[in-house]
Amino acid sequence: MTRRHLLRAGSLAGALGAWQLLTAYDVNMWLRFEQFPTVAEVARTFGQRVGGGTYWQDLADSLTRIVSGFVLAAVAGVVVGTAIARSRFAADVLGPVLEVLRPVPAIALVPVAILLFPSNEQGIVFITFTAAFFPVMVSTRHAVRALTPVWEEAVRTMGGGRWRVLGAVVLPGALPGILGGLSVGIGVSWICVISAEMISGEYVVGYRTWQDYTVVDYPGVFVGMATIGLLGWLTSTTVEVVGRRLTRWLPRPEAREPAPHRRPARRAPRSASAPPGAVGAAPVASVGPVREGSPS
Amino acid sequence: MTSTTTTATTPRAAAAGARLTLRGAVLGRAGAAVLDGVDLDVVPGELLTVVGPSGCGKSTLLRTLAGLLPALGGEVAADGRPVTGPGGGRALVFQEDALLPWRTVRRNVELPLAVRGMPRAERRAVAARWLERVGLAGQSDTYPHRISGGQRQRVQLARALAGEPRAVLMDEPFGALDAQTRAGMQQLLIDVLDGTGATVVFVTHDVDEAVFLGDRIALLGTGRVLDVPHPRDRARRTDPATVALRRAVLASFDT
Incomplete structure (x- = not known):
């Protein structure tokens, strides 16, 4: 356990502790905590739910919806964003339609989804897709437009054609920007999948949470909220971790390195072993010394 | 002229x-x-x-x-x-950094060979030979931002010439x-x-x-x-x- 892990665990524990205290003593100072379930009650209900089969079924269903919607949105967003950034024709044909659709909140598409799709399941995937599509598409478009032209020119003078430029320059070069869109996208799709489930779902996390509310089962509502929170955290961490693995090449300042406990050890050789040539390098590269043996 | x-x-x-x-x-x-x-x-x-x-x-x-x-x-x-x-x-060597930052030094040099459709093993050998000639054999698996400006230009030279x-x-x-x-x-x-x-x-x-x-x-x-x-x-x-x-x-x- 490093110091940062302890700090993070402590932050969560502190929030839970405050909740427990406020609710156990029924604190009633303007904000009213007397009706609020305590952490212990929620934990007990959580334990019961986790023991039953429906909880896991709900979980799997919600995850399936979000993952299918998100993956479709990621692929479509990258393809459409790249097309719009690279081709004037695509920008003219797709641009206006997308710009009109973009401000419409995905959750407002519930009626559309109900009209369009034969089953609720597909409708909810559609709403999740729409929610994640726009952040991904917009960030891809910006990232592709911001690419350094020499990269493409280098590949073209090597004899590389359109597809080579796309595969060797455009996609890897735009990836850091695209990942930003994916991070935002996965967050927005959780919001929309849960809302959509509350409105039209059957037997899933969002629906269950709403149902608990209507029968005044407050601990149950909180179990639903905690589940959503944990699932959201899990999926966004996955996106984040995969993204960091794919962009390991990015120059990062030393201070933002993971594993900071090794920092004191690295300080010492800084002046001694900094390669003489590194001084003339691009600004990003001259921030710190070459990382000796660092795995990332 | x-x-x-x-x-x-x-x-x-x-x-x-x-x-x-x-x-x-x-x-x-x-x-x-x-x-x-x-x-x-x-x-x-x-x-x-x-x-x-x-x-x-x-x-x-x-x-x-x-x-x-x-x-x-x-x-x-x-x-x-x-x-x-x-x-x-007709290869072009740029003044500014035209190496692809997400490719290691070796894979940058391999790029023109890949464009020409050379098989992977062969491409590796040719790239290694060129990196050796420009004195960067030891740097082949590093990313461009980890080497100096002069070294990066040597990689560009190797990349340009590798494509014959x-x-x-x-x-x-x-x-x-x-x-x-x-x-x-x-x-x-x-x-x-x-x-x-x-x-x-x-x-x-x-x-x-x-x-x-x-x-x-x-x-x-x-x-x-x-x-x-x-x-x-x-x-x-x-x-x-x-x-x-x-x-x-x-x-x-x-x-």
């Missing part, structure tokens, strides 16, 4: 290099011509240095020869065939390097070009570099092409003929 008054001296190898010709060429972006009426004949296998004050269109000339920028008028040809686009064995180009177009490749590194790079360039037979057009704003490296020097400002008496011979830098040439090049900047 009138190149007809002189002929190339001592091409370094058999004529595997491309002949690059411009006739009455108008160069620049559409609506903003930078150079007008350029006549230039780059002989196969020669190393032609191009000097001129900044902003006179040196880069424009190279990009046109590379095929990245279409000529606005006149004729631009490689081996007698009009240049219509990039590729065709018939012409290498170099746009102030050593312009951002300190004097000492630059002298080392000039020597390295001479060493690695040896045996390739490639035609080289080398743009620079450094008169000494142009006088040292070139078989001939093209003065883009005035349109003249001068023969270099002792190409790539450091020992004869102070020969009267070399000194006179250097003075003539400098004088052309003032006109």
Whole structure:
């Protein structure tokens, strides 16, 4: 356990502790905590739910919806964003339609989804897709437009054609920007999948949470909220971790390195072993010394 | 530019290099011509240095020869065939960092080989050989931002030559390097070009570099092409003929 892990665990524990205290003593100072379930009650209900089969079924269903919607949105967003950034024709044909659709909140598409799709399941995937599509598409478009032209020119003078430029320059070069869109996208799709489930779902996390509310089962509502929170955290961490693995090449300042406990050890050789040539390098590269043996 | 008054001296190898010709060429972006009426004949296998004050269109000339920028008028040809686009064995070495930052040094050098469809194992071997020649065998698995500016230009050189180009177009490749590194790079360039037979057009704003490296020097400002008496011979830098040439090049900047 490093110091940062302890700090993070402590932050969560502190929030839970405050909740427990406020609710156990029924604190009633303007904000009213007397009706609020305590952490212990929620934990007990959580334990019961986790023991039953429906909880896991709900979980799997919600995850399936979000993952299918998100993956479709990621692929479509990258393809459409790249097309719009690279081709004037695509920008003219797709641009206006997308710009009109973009401000419409995905959750407002519930009626559309109900009209369009034969089953609720597909409708909810559609709403999740729409929610994640726009952040991904917009960030891809910006990232592709911001690419350094020499990269493409280098590949073209090597004899590389359109597809080579796309595969060797455009996609890897735009990836850091695209990942930003994916991070935002996965967050927005959780919001929309849960809302959509509350409105039209059957037997899933969002629906269950709403149902608990209507029968005044407050601990149950909180179990639903905690589940959503944990699932959201899990999926966004996955996106984040995969993204960091794919962009390991990015120059990062030393201070933002993971594993900071090794920092004191690295300080010492800084002046001694900094390669003489590194001084003339691009600004990003001259921030710190070459990382000796660092795995990332 | 009138190149007809002189002929190339001592091409370094058999004529595997491309002949690059411009006739009455108008160069620049559409609506903003930078150079007008350029006549230039780059002989196969020669190393032609191009000097001129900044902003006179040196880069424009190279990009046109590379095929990245279409000529606005006149004729631009490689081996007698009009240049219509990039590729065709004309490699470009950029002043700025044109290495792909997400590829390791070795995979950058492999790129032109991959474009040509060379199998992976073979590509690895060729890239290793070129990195060895530019003295970076130990750096092959690092990312470009982890090596120095001089090393990055060596990787660019290896990448350009690995594709066995018939012409290498170099746009102030050593312009951002300190004097000492630059002298080392000039020597390295001479060493690695040896045996390739490639035609080289080398743009620079450094008169000494142009006088040292070139078989001939093209003065883009005035349109003249001068023969270099002792190409790539450091020992004869102070020969009267070399000194006179250097003075003539400098004088052309003032006109």
